[in-house]
Amino acid sequence: MSAGESTSSLTDTSRGRGWVRGAAVTSDGWPVPFAVVTVIDAAGAQIGGTSVGGDGTFLVEDLPEGPATVITSAVGHTPAARPLAGSGDIGRVVLTRSGALSLPAPGRWDIDPVHSRIAASAFHLGITKVHGRLRSFTGAIEMGADLAGTRVHAAIDPASVDTDDDTRDAHLRAGDFLDVVAFPRIDFTSTVITGHTPDHWTMSGDLVLKGVRNTVDLDVVYHGAGPDLWGGERAGFYATTQLSRDDFDIRWNQSVIAGIFAVGRTLRIEIDIEAVRAA
Template sequence: MTGLTARIRNADNWPVPEAVLTVTDSTGRQIGRAVADGTGTAATGALPPGLHTAVLTAPGYQPLARTAQVSATGTGSLGDITLVAVPESVALPLSGPWTIDPVHSTVIATARHLGISSIKARFAEIGGRIDIAEPFERSRGYAEIKASSIDTGIGMRDDHLRSADFLDSERYPLISYTGNGLRRTGSDTWVMSGELNLHGQRRPVDLDVTYGGFGPDPWGGVRAAFHAETVLRRDDFAIDYNAMVRAGVAAVGTTVKLDLDIQVVQGEQLPQM
């Protein structure tokens, strides 16, 4: 049976999915909890009748408390609830196209080696764009990386990583990511949901994004900065190299951490430097 319900919106009347509704009794004991769905609707299970305290929270929004009346049937409604966003720490970039600057952007992949250390590889060739929307959460992005541009500083190792054991860069020359919107998690942090195309496999991948701000550059343009990171499992992308050494210890770890530091320039083209 449904208990206490609430329809949670932001100041622009958009739903706030994943907002949390928590209900406590007069002693402060939690008696109900629910997470809002994609429409911003949260519904607990049946609750004891009486007056209770309902607290609504969501990343990037100020917490809100309400008194909730629950009927003898264990149900009640808070109706429409508007959450107020936490003031932004930095101004957001202007809407429109922004182009990735490959000279001032880096992509680093980190994998465990022999279970005791890490190996870092840099991808030197990256391109793409971000289309900033209003509201910002509707922004989309596209990035592509040339697989053969991987560089660990050791030629023999780089050749192995380009081979069919790993990236198979001759067969799959491009690694691409398409981002389909953002979900705010803090004053300057978001999660971008999207799809990664790697080694001939397409998988949904979320990026944890931190926004660094925007401003003019020395070449007459305006640029913005973002840091993004995620962790991938190699076997999700059919990269199943499993050389074992030292009594069963894997030569290369099963997960790879990606760190992206991206600068984008406002407009469809990069300025001349």
Template sequence: MTLGQHESGARHVTEDSGTVTARLQSADGWPLANGILTITDTGGAQRARVQADQQGMVTAPGLPAGTYTVITTTIGYQPLARTAVVHRGRTAELGDLTLDRVGGDELPTAGLWTIDPVHSSILATAQHLGISSIHGRFNEFSGEIRVADQVESSGVDVRIEAASVDTANSMRDSHLRNQDFLDVERHPTISYRSTALSRRDRDRWDLDGDLTLCGVTRPVRLDVRFTGVGPDPWGGTRASATATTQLRREDFAMTFNQALSTGIAAIGTTLRVEIDIQAVRQD
């Protein structure tokens, strides 16, 4: 039996041995449960083989001091290799190990893709009292993505119902809908229409566009990460992506605030926007 095999339960930890720990995750931060971490010594002999738990955590104790090659594998992802130096009585922490999907460079095919609001989300976070955050979401939105043969020529068009803002507090939501903030009676729709798309690296893109919010239109860049494309259980094809940006409230005429006795504003001047999108290919 190989030293360190997780399944055996026979690994013996002493002051003369060390431990390797890591967390396996996908590019979008999800834990890779049941991924495998294999550890080999400088002679190529396997010294441990450990399966990740539901949080993607792996721990390989009982390793003699030395230098090891750590290889992480899981179905559907590219293997990843790292070097770990183990010292007696200490833990070598490899931190988060991010694995890329197999075929991660595959992009959606040219054509019309519609956003599925049931499996998508648009979230906004504002700082409150300078010490915490308030999180909100928009529950009603729609949009189309037109993927071009030359992907940089693709376009995105999204519409959000401003009155669908939801922070899980009805009194606060009513205030957000009035003229102090979203002014939904005068400006019922928030819209975003892209103007340019450029690739930053393997799976990240800069999406530039015009955001219209509270009747004000300004250019906004989204930091987009493409996360995959594939079949769904209903016979269709889906693509997914995440995007983030930060907005200044005053840029969109949302200047309402309250000053505390300490001089700190009750509501932060910026909004962090996080978007998670699934889009379905239209034949």
């Protein structure tokens, strides 16, 4: 059973009393260590509560039997309520930023490559993951008055791929994979950015990889914007997406066992971006 899957229907008669366990996390999975958990019964009366630990986890014990609601709240975040039918683990409770979170100021924001990261992972032999990074990239965010008027562009050097293995990296740069001599740049240009909550967006755009253009959707978490130590302004973002190698004509594979390939066809992409407002 996955970490985020609710098991609230479980019961534990060995404890003699009810209990509930879970974890308070942000939209991108970080713990919210200052959250508070309150449990109320069907009449709205408080029957239990606690503060979460430093890792975001919590455990409320000695709850009376019967249906209840678990409310998790934190300053600056929208409270989340989960029904509880009996003792159990309700998994990850995602707390989204409240409406006080403001967009970065309109204008150009340049990606700071020193404090940003583009990472990719793929399964190896179907049993474990290989992780790598694209270390050289540039880009900018042209912030509009709202998300509808905002555009993002990034250019990535595929020759900067780094998986901590020189032999593997040389193969990734060759014609079987990225073919960096023939296609020395990867480009992404956003087309539409849709806001779901103040800190959770979907960014759709055109990705050109190995000469093939496809539309991709990035799941974006906006961390906020504010002043830095040097008199400037910075904004932070985290984005994820999944790409199929087949969609970009990267079809090399070595079948080790029937149905199992040396390198998985699906790439998981994780992106951390820190952008600096242009002077």
